Amino acid sequence: MEHSTQYVIETSNLTKEFLGFVAVNDVNLKVKRHTIHAIIGPNGAGKSTCFNLITKFLTPTTGKILFNGNDITGHSSSQIAREGIVRSFQISAVFPHMTVLENVRIGLQRRLGTTFHFWKSDKTLDILNDRVLDALEKVGLADFAHEQAVNLPYGRKRALEIATTVAMNPEVMLLDEPTQGMGHEDVERVTELIRKVAEGRTVIMVEHNMKVVSNIADTISVLQRGELIAEGNYETVSNNPQVMEAYMGSADTELQGH
Incomplete structure (x- = not known):
């Protein structure tokens, strides 16, 4: 609109x-x-x-x-x-031993209210994965999708925060x-x-x-x-x-x- x-x-x-x-x-x-x-x-x-x-x-x-x-x-x-209206947070330290992809996906699940429904349907996660990978592509982190967040250098951790915000597609x-x-x-x-x-x-x-x-x-x-x-x-x-x-x-x- x-x-x-x-x-x-x-x-x-x-x-x-x-x-x-x-x-x-x-x-x-x-x-x-x-x-x-x-x-x-x-x-x-x-x-x-x-x-x-x-x-x-x-x-x-x-x-x-x-x-x-x-x-x-x-x-x-x-x-x-x-x-x-979405603000970026320093989220990269929240789940250090999860992958970059999983970190962004959890951010999305929280926003979409599906946090506690991991078991519901793999299809839901697949749909989220597409959005997450798209966001990672946008911030240049596609090659790091399966890297643990803890291993990212500082600048890329900040990129991860921005990716999580982008995945929510804010105006x-x-x-x-x-x-x-x-x-x-x-x-x-x-x-x-x-x-x-x-x-x-x-x-x-x-x-x-x-x-x-x-x-x-x-x-x-x-x-x-x-x-x-x-x-x-x-x-x-x-x-x-x-x-x-x-x-x-x-x-x-x-x-x-x-």
Whole structure:
């Protein structure tokens, strides 16, 4: 179904307070359909809180969240996942001694509610296997399908998390610090991988690495102390004096992509 609104996710006056501390303050985001939208900012800027509000792991103090024009503020995290907003988790450590394929399949079974029905029908698993292999193909892990997850190098473990998210075929995929802790080669691989899985869907990502953001983000929202201080493409935000003062100064090394 095509939706008329060009924005897939919109937040209106989104605010979250913790015991008098305002972590997110009156944030209005507009995320365009089929774009990669990055949320950046210095530590303590409210990026993760914002992310957790959109995925309903936190409830806003005030404000609204719209998904395809519908108010989802009151929906639970599992409800919005069923509706098509799925975040990636660091799932690779959950079943280290199962294969890559089995890890993704369990993620799918949980989502489809068949977790405790392994014995029901081999056909169900075969149908899932096709979806899993398709997702592994998309993230370049097809050759590792029968490898135990524990044996994967770090960068490929992160790819496995993304594969599990892709297998659920979300309309909106949220990635939390997808390149954190990676060496240069893995960063480049995962950046390309995000570009690939973003085809035909919307990606919202919290990311520290400015090189990654400058390479793939269509729109960048910059938070500082819980407030949205700038928004636009990389050129626009990187030349914004407030952003340079708030963020770039402390992120010189990240600008080089380290």
